[in-house]
Amino acid sequence: MANQTKVVIIGAGPAGLTAAYLLSKKKVPVTVLEADPEYVGGISRTAKYKGFHFDIGGHRFFSKSKEVEDFWTEILPDDMLERPRSSRIFYNGQFFAYPLKGTEALMKLGPIEAALCIASYARARAFPNPSPRNFEEWVTNQFGERLFRIFFKTYTEKVWGMPCTEISADWAAQRIKGLSLSTAIKNALIPAKPKSKQDVIKTLIDAFRYPRKGPGMLWEECAKKTIALGGKIEMGEKVVHCAYDAKTKQWTVTSEKDGKRTTVLAEHVISSAPLRELAHSLEPKMSDTAMHAADSLKYRDFLTVMLILKDRDLFDDNWIYIHDPKVKVGRVQNFKSWSPEMVPDPTKCCYGLEYFCFEGDGLWTSSDADLVELAKKELEQIGLGTAAEVLDGCVVRQKKAYPVYDDDYAKHVDVVRAELDARFPTLHPVGRNGMHKYNNQDHAMMTAMLTVENILADKRAFDVWQVNQDAEYHESGKAGAESGAGGLRQVPTKAAAPRDASTSG
Numbered sequence: 213m214a215n216q217t218k219v220v221i222i223g224a225g226p227a228g229l230t231a232a233y234l235l236s237k238k239k240v241p242v243t244v245l246e247a248d249p250e251y252v253g254g255i256s257r258t259a260k261y262k263g264f265h266f267d268i269g270g271h272r273f274f275s276k277s278k279e280v281e282d283f284w285t286e287i288l289p290d291d292m293l294e295r296p297r298s299s300r301i302f303y304n305g306q307f308f309a310y311p312l313k314g315t316e317a318l319m320k321l322g323p324i325e326a327a328l329c330i331a332s333y334a335r336a337r338a339f340p341n342p343s344p345r346n347f348e349e350w351v352t353n354q355f356g357e358r359l360f361r362i363f364f365k366t367y368t369e370k371v372w373g374m375p376c377t378e379i380s381a382d383w384a385a386q387r388i389k390g391l392s393l394s395t396a397i398k399n400a401l402i403p404a405k406p407k408s409k410q411d412v413i414k415t416l417i418d419a420f421r422y423p424r425k426g427p428g429m430l431w432e433e434c435a436k437k438t439i440a441l442g443g444k445i446e447m448g449e450k451v452v453h454c455a456y457d458a459k460t461k462q463w464t465v466t467s468e469k470d471g472k473r474t475t476v477l478a479e480h481v482i483s484s485a486p487l488r489e490l491a492h493s494l495e496p497k498m499s500d501t502a503m504h505a506a507d508s509l510k511y512r513d514f515l516t517v518m519l520i521l522k523d524r525d526l527f528d529d530n531w532i533y534i535h536d537p538k539v540k541v542g543r544v545q546n547f548k549s550w551s552p553e554m555v556p557d558p559t560k561c562c563y564g565l566e567y568f569c570f571e572g573d574g575l576w577t578s579s580d581a582d583l584v585e586l587a588k589k590e591l592e593q594i595g596l597g598t599a600a601e602v603l604d605g606c607v608v609r610q611k612k613a614y615p616v617y618d619d620d621y622a623k624h625v626d627v628v629r630a631e632l633d634a635r636f637p638t639l640h641p642v643g644r645n646g647m648h649k650y651n652n653q654d655h656a657m658m659t660a661m662l663t664v665e666n667i668l669a670d671k672r673a674f675d676v677w678q679v680n681q682d683a684e685y686h687e688s689g690k691a692g693a694e695s696g697a698g699g700l701r702q703v704p705t706k707a708a709a710p711r712d713a714s715t716s717g
Contacts, residue, residue: 214464214475214476214477215243215474215475215476215477216241216476216477216478217241217242217243217444217476217477217478218235218240218241218242218478218479218480219231219235219240219241219242219243219478219479219480219481219482219667220242220243220244220245220463220465220476220478220480220481220482221242221243221244221245221481221482221483221484222245222451222454222465222481222482222483222484222485222490223244223245223246223247223254223483223484223485223643223646224244224246224248224252224253224254224431224435224445224447225252225253225254225255225256225431225484225643225656226253226254226256226431226643226653226656226657226660227482227484227642227643227644227646227656227657227659227660228244228246228254228482228484228642228643228660229244229252229253229431229434229435229438230283230434230656230657230660230661230664231482231642231660231661231663231664232244232434232435232438232443232445233287233434233437233438233441233443234660234661234664235443235664235667235668236438236441236442236443237441238664238668239442240667240668241442241443242438242443242444243443243444243445243446243476243478244438244443244444244445244446245446245449245450245451245465245467245476246445246446246447246448246449247448247449247450247451248447248448249447249448250447251428252428252431252432252434252435252445252447253427253428253430253431253432254484254643255268255269255610255613255644256268256269256271256427256428256431256653257427257428257431258425258426258427258428258429258432259428259518259608261518261606262604263556263557264518264520264547264554264555264556264562265425265426265428265547265551265553265554265555266426266516266518266547266554266562266564266608267426267427267545267547267550267554267564268516268608268610269514269516269566269610269613270530270531270543270545270550271422271427271653272297272420272422272530273292273420273421273422273423273427273430273653274420274421274654274691275654275691276690276691277654277658279658279661280654280657280658280661281691283657283661284421284430287430287433287434287437288423288429288430288433291423291424291425291429291433292421292422292423292424293421293422293423293424293551294419294420294421295419295420295421295422295530295549295550295551296418296419297418297419297420297530298528298529298530298549299529299530299531299532299533300527300529300532300533301363301367301532301533301535302532302533302534302535302536302544302594303362303363303535303536304362304536305595306320306321307527307532308320308363310533312363317359317363318330321362325358328358329356329358329359329362330356331356332356332357332358332359333355333356333358333359334356335356336352336353336354336355336356336357337353337356340353341353344381345380345381346376346377346378346379346380346381347364347368347376347377347379347380347381348360348365348375348376348377348379349377349381350381351364351376360376362535363535364376366535366536366537367533367534367535367542370534370540370542370568371512371542371568371614372512372568372614372616372617373512373568373569373570373616374616374618378619420691421691422550422551423551424551424553425551425553425554426547426550426551426554427653446467446469446474448469448470449467449468449469449474450467450468450469451465451466451467451485451493452466452467452468452473452493453465453466453493453495454466454481454483454490454493454494454495454639455494455495456494456495456496456635456636456638456639458635461479461638462477462478462479463477463478463479463480463481463638463639464476464477465477465478465481479638480638480639480640480667481638481639481640482640482642482660482663482667483639483640483641483642483646484641484642484643484644484645484646484656485645485646486509486511486612486645486646486648487506487509487625487628487641487645487646487647487648488506488507488509488511490506490641490646491503491506491507491628492506494636496635498628498631498635499631501627502627502628502631505623505624505625505627505628506624506628508620508621508624509615509616509621509624509625509628509648510615510616510618510621511571511611511612511613511614511615511616511645512568512569512570512612512613512614512615512616513568513569513570513571513576513609513610513611513612513613514542514566514567514568514569514610514613514614515566515567515569515575515576515583515607515608515609515610516545516564516565516566516567516607516608516610517564517565517567517583517584517586517587517605517606517607518562518563518564518605518606518607518608519562519563519564519565519584519587519588519591519597519602519604519605520560520561520562520602520603520604520605521560521561521562521563521597521601521602521603522559522560522561522601522603523548523558523559523560523561524561524597524601526596526597527546527549527596528546528549529546529549530545530546530549530550531543531544531545531546532544532546532596534594536593536594538593539590539593539594540567540575540586540590541565541566541567541587541590541594542566542567542568543565543566544563544564544565544566544591544594544596545563545564545566546561546562546563547561547562547563547564548561548562560603563591563596563597565587565590565591567583571611571612576609580606580607583607584602584605584606584607587605588602588605612645614644614650615644615645615648615649615650617650621648625647625648625649629641629677640663640666640667640676641676642656642659642660642663642676643656643659643660644656646659647659647676647677649677651679655679658679659676659679662674662676662679663676
């Protein structure tokens with residue numbers, strides 16, 4: 213006989229566990245089905261190796277949403293550290309503040325390169341592209357070709373796996389902030405001081421909260437609290453079939469573990485599973501048009517190579533963006549800078565070298581041993597340690613880390629969403645992969661919070677698809693300053709055709 217519950221939740225990531233906890237607090241029966249046999253938290257989990265703790269992707273706990281900040285405090289009232297925010301860019305053997313500071317950038321580039329950058333900037337401003345369609349054209353218009361190639365091209369292409377000429381200018385306009393070359397030149401020649409404190413606009417956040425043992429600590433505790441409230445969390449259960457009966461308005465959700473299948477009956481399904489995978493599990497089957505749209509959705513994957521070294525205090529940033537085109541690594545995390553408790557031996561440090569890739573490509577399919585050797589070599593190339601200093605290492609692979617925003621992704625999502633809304637009224641996609649939206653952790657949580665409100669009210673009072681983040685969300689503003697869903701965020705999309713206006717995601 214099948215198990216019964218009010219709500220089945222697919223996935224125990226931030227969105228799924230937020231929904232599970234809030235529903236359990238309201239005495240709503242909940243069953244969470246998580247495919248991973250060991251970890252909760254999804255991409256926000258904490259991976260572990262010989263006592264070392266790893267943050268997969270890096271997670272600053274900072275939100276403008278009061279509801280989200282309050283949720284974190286409720287789950288971990290005594291284990292959230294206040295940590296300094298620090299990120300830099302590595303280019304040509306030098307470190308540059310991030311977000312970029314124009315004067316510093318010009319000075320560190322040296323007089324010759326700075327002069328060439330200024331000349332390139334002047335040329336771009338004198339003869340701008342009148343209709344920039346893509347990322348490269350927009351950034352070149354604003355800063356000149358040389359600064360584009362130094363500070364924007366390499367990292368952007370590493371992350372997204374697509375040329376800058378195929379990323380929308382709209383996304384660039386929202387995302388590139390904090391570097392005004394004309395102001396930098398003026399300040400370099402005539403340093404200006406603010407007339408008063410009121411003239412200084414402090415927008416950058418300089419601190420954030422962070423669980424002592426990494427982000428997974430919070431989600432592990434959230435899972436425990438959910439279970440204590442009566443919710444069920446089933447690990448290692450991969451959902452393979454979701455059947456909806458329109459007459460009874462009931463779901464039959466089938467999951468598989470170790471070759472054995474289990475079914476759960478429910479009135480609602482909350483899904484943070486990738487939208488493409490969810491579409492294939494549904495019954496009645498979706499139309500050919502919707503299935504084609506779902507199958508057209510793509511994902512960017514990445515892997516992190518963890519290297520353990522003797523600590524020589526080489527840097528204390530949370531992470532460093534690597535803009536050197538001679539290496540494949542895109543970013544280097546310093547886990548001790550997130551929290552000293554991530555590293556069990558104070559004489560050691562642990563770095564995470566992040567490589568953006570597609571599942572199945574050469575990087576993804578490389579052996580762990582080869583990836584560790586690559587990371588050791590590249591760590592030495594960028595001057596953050598030597599291969600001989602590396603004491604140990606391991607690899608963590610993360611599938612479907614980022615939804616890919618090609619030219620038709622928004623259209624495909626709209627097609628899938630429209631059919632889900634029309635045929636499956638009690639199915640609720642949430643989170644980054646569940647909605648194929650480039651959400652951060654707190655926005656994934658907000659989609660869950662509003663979904664819970666809709667289920668409790670038994671109507672779609674909130675349009676959960678409107679939850680997303682503005683361009684500078686994690687660089688500016690005050691924590692907990694806003695209530696409710698945030699604004700829409702620009703994301704990298706394929707450049708529009710020459711005669712079309714660029715569109716945002």
